[in-house]
Amino acid sequence: MLDIHDYNGQHALQAAPMAQFRAIVLDGRQAMSVLGQDGSVLFEKADDGTGGRPEAQRADLRQIPLAALPHDTVRRGRNATGARLLGGGRHEVTFTDGSSVTTRVLIGADGT
Numbered sequence: 001m002l003d004i005h006d007y008n009g010q011h012a013l014q015a016a017p018m019a020q021f022r023a024i025v026l027d028g029r030q031a032m033s034v035l036g037q038d039g040s041v042l043f044e045k046a047d048d049g050t051g052g053r054p055e056a057q058r059a060d061l062r063q064i065p066l067a068a069l070p071h072d073t074v075r076r077g078r079n080a081t082g083a084r085l086l087g088g089g090r091h092e093v094t095f096t097d098g099s100s101v102t103t104r105v106l107i108g109a110d111g112t
C-alpha cells in the first residue's frame with residue numbers, strides 16, 4: 001500500500017492521465033484516528049476526498065508507468081553486477097548472466 005502525496009508522487013504522475021491515477025485510488029484510506037492508551041478516541045478525521053495523500057495499491061500504481069513504456073523495456077530477473085565508464089559519455093553495465101549493455105544514460109536506483 002502506498003500513499004501518494006500531492007507534493008511529490010502526484011507530480012510524477014502528472015505525465016499519466018490523472019483519470020488513470022484516480023481510478024486506482026482507494027476510497028476512505030485517508031481517514032485518521034488517534035486513540036488514547038485506554039482506547040478512547042482523542043482525534044478522528046473522516047476521509048472526505050479532499051486530502052492530499054490518497055492511497056493506492058503499489059502493484060496498481062506500477063502498472064501506470066509500465067503500460068506507458070514500449071513492450072520489453074523492463075527486463076526482470078537481470079541482476080546488475082557492475083557499471084563502468086567507456087568514455088564519450090557511454091557506460092557499460094554487466095549482469096550476473098554474463099550479458100552486458102552499453103548506454104549513454106545510466107540511472108542507479110537499487111532501492112530503499
Ligand SMILES: Cc1cc2nc3c(=O)[nH]c(=O)nc-3n(C[C@H](O)[C@H](O)[C@H](O)COP(=O)(O)OP(=O)(O)OC[C@H]3O[C@@H](n4cnc5c(N)ncnc54)[C@H](O)[C@@H]3O)c2cc1C
Pocket residue numbers: 001002003004005009078079080081109110111112
Ligand atoms: C514499508 C515501506 C512503505 C513505504 N510507503 C511509502 C508510501 O506510502 N509513499 C511513498 O511515497 N513512499 C513509500 N515508501 C518509499 C518508496 O517505496 C520508495 O521511496 C521507492 O520505492 C523507491 O523507489 P526506487 O525505484 O528508488 O527503489 P525500489 O522501488 O526499491 O526499486 C529498486 C529496484 O532495483 C532492484 N535492484 C536492486 N539491486 C539490483 C541489482 N544489482 N540489479 C538489478 N536490479 C536491482 C530491486 O530488486 C528493486 O526492484 C515506502 C517504503 C517502504 C519500505
